Amino acid sequence: MIEGQKYEAVIGLEIHAQLATKSKLFCGDATSFGAEPNTHISPITMGHPGTLPKTNAKAIEYAIRMGLICGSKIAQDNYFARKNYFYPDLPKGYQVSQHTTPICLGGSIAIQLPDAEKIVQLNRIHLEEDAGKSIHDLSATDTLIDLNRAGTPLIEMVTEPCIHSAEEAFLFVTEVRKLVRWIGICDGNMEEGSLRCDANISIRLKGATRLGTRVEVKNLNSIRNIKKAIEFEIERLIQITETGGAIIQQTRSFDASNDTTFSIRDKEDANDYRYFPDPDLAPFHLTEAFIETIKNKLPTLPATLKKQWKIQYDLSDYAINQLVEDKEEADFYIQWAAACKHYKAIANWMIGPIRAVVNEGSLSFQQLSSFIPYLVELVELVEKNQLSFSVASTRVLKEMMARPGSPMAYATINNLLQTGSTDDIEKWIDEVLVKHPEKVAAYKKGKKGLLGVFVGEVKKISKGKADPKMTASLLEQKLA
Ligand code: ADP
Numbered sequence: 001m002i003e004g005q006k007y008e009a010v011i012g013l014e015i016h017a018q019l020a021t022k023s024k025l026f027c028g029d030a031t032s033f034g035a036e037p038n039t040h041i042s043p044i045t046m047g048h049p050g051t052l053p054k055t056n057a058k059a060i061e062y063a064i065r066m067g068l069i070c071g072s073k074i075a076q077d078n079y080f081a082r083k084n085y086f087y088p089d090l091p092k093g094y095q096v097s098q099h100t101t102p103i104c105l106g107g108s109i110a111i112q113l114p115d116a117e118k119i120v121q122l123n124r125i126h127l128e129e130d131a132g133k134s135i136h137d138l139s140a141t142d143t144l145i146d147l148n149r150a151g152t153p154l155i156e157m158v159t160e161p162c163i164h165s166a167e168e169a170f171l172f173v174t175e176v177r178k179l180v181r182w183i184g185i186c187d188g189n190m191e192e193g194s195l196r197c198d199a200n201i202s203i204r205l206k207g208a209t210r211l212g213t214r215v216e217v218k219n220l221n222s223i224r225n226i227k228k229a230i231e232f233e234i235e236r237l238i239q240i241t242e243t244g245g246a247i248i249q250q251t252r253s254f255d256a257s258n259d260t261t262f263s264i265r266d267k268e269d270a271n272d273y274r275y276f277p278d279p280d281l282a283p284f285h286l287t288e289a290f291i292e293t294i295k296n297k298l299p300t301l302p303a304t305l306k307k308q309w310k311i312q313y314d315l316s317d318y319a320i321n322q323l324v325e326d327k328e329e330a331d332f333y334i335q336w337a338a339a340c341k342h343y344k345a346i347a348n349w350m351i352g353p354i355r356a357v358v359n360e361g362s363l364s365f366q367q368l369s370s371f372i373p374y375l376v377e378l379v380e381l382v383e384k385n386q387l388s389f390s391v392a393s394t395r396v397l398k399e400m401m402a403r404p405g406s407p408m409a410y411a412t413i414n415n416l417l418q419t420g421s422t423d424d425i426e427k428w429i430d431e432v433l434v435k436h437p438e439k440v441a442a443y444k445k446g447k448k449g450l451l452g453v454f455v456g457e458v459k460k461i462s463k464g465k466a467d468p469k470m471t472a473s474l475l476e477q478k479l480a
């Protein structure tokens with residue numbers, strides 16, 4: 001729309017990621033998803049008087065991991081603060097968070113826009129505990145409370161207001177999800193709420209420097225919804241402004257049934273949470289040596305792999321981008337490529353048939369790693385033209401998955417190997433040519449494109465056994 005070019009959207013995101021620790025931030029209760037309601041709760045989770053919380057060191061380590069890969073400054077002196085407010089699913093009446101000392105300050109995450117890379121600046125990453133869950137849709141009259149989630153460790157990542165479209169926000173959250181999974185600190189599962197996003201949105205005239213009044217859309221639980229909510233909000237704010245209305249600072253929620261947002265409350269300028277340092281939790285100091293140990297354990301990041309692979313394996317950008325989507329998949333590629341030098345062929349196998357096997361069989365790449373010797377053999381057979389790719393990637397691969405064993409042995413026993421034997425191939429060629437006299441005549445008159453058709457026919461009647469290169473050259477000779 002025309003007005004769209006007059007305004008610039010300004011967006012800042014707050015992403016909550018549940019840390020993949022086994023137990024909660026301040027006690028041993030399990031964090032696993034989907035348990036019977038109110039079974040993962042102890043007096044500490046419930047904040048009963050006299051209980052003493054104890055900080056989960058793994059959660060601190062995970063938060064530092066994220067900060068390190070974002071290039072944030074890690075705060076060495078930290079304390080936890082109580083953020084006081086009343087909410088039915090907040091059993092203690094306060095949430096333990098970090099107030100003035102977020103564990104990671106600044107930093108950034110790069111996203112790939114269609115024409116350029118964009119650096120999204122982070123304001124901070126801090127640690128806090130999650131609240132429980134209020135369930136409104138199981139009873140007509142009551143709200144049910146499940147406190148299993150209460151006390152689960154979270155990091156909250158807060159960006160600067162430097163994102164300017166729904167598309168950029170979409171790419172940013174996609175990248176964050178990939179990174180938290182890559183470094184193993186969060187499963188990134190948005191349907192289960194492991195990763196949630198609040199989007200702050202305002203508009204201003206293009207070229208203006210002051211920020212406009214913002215609205216905040218809370219608890220977006222899918223990347224699609226983040227994009228839809230932001231698109232809707234930008235449009236709505238422009239409409240209000242264009243029709244002479246005033247934008248009020250509001251907290252809103254997204255309605256996925258019609259891709260709109262609605263107001264939950266007008267937001268006062270500053271909530272008074274009466275923060276104070278939690279007297280039950282000792283402040284903690286992080287030594288440089290401790291931070292260094294965490295740094296040394298970090299896996300190679302996708303951005304680095306992309307650069308390395310281009311040189312080491314000479315793969316296309318497309319193939320590289322596909323293979324570094326997921327760490328297990330990338331690790332699997334590295335393992336396979338270490339045992340076989342047909343790097344491009346392996347990449348094709350990975351993106352095609354191997355992915356299909358993993359998806360269909362709900363297997364993990366880790367489970368597949370014992371197959372590597374057989375997969376190496378399989379690729380070699382195809383590269384040496386002893387087996388056609390289609391027979392290899394369907395029949396032989398399937399058999400290998402069902403009954404792990406040598407593909408060469410299986411192909412031999414089942415008479416699947418391609419033959420380069422001139423006698424065999426000529427026999428199949430003759431059969432094909434006799435069947436298609438009109439096509440032969442057309443070819444001889446100049447329709448050379450028919451060669452491919454003949455090769456295809458030979459492939460078919462030989463059940464994939466005729467070496468296609470040999471077939472083509474014998475056909476050319478015969479038809480000359
Ligand atoms: P609060 O604690 O009230 O949520 P913060 O100042 O911490 O507020 O900001 C939260 C998020 O809102 C940040 O990501 C920030 O970049 C973003 N933000 C702040 N002001 C605006 C604005 N006017 N327009 C868009 N985003 C904004």
Ligand code: MG
Pocket residue numbers: 014198216
């Ligand atoms: Mg906020």
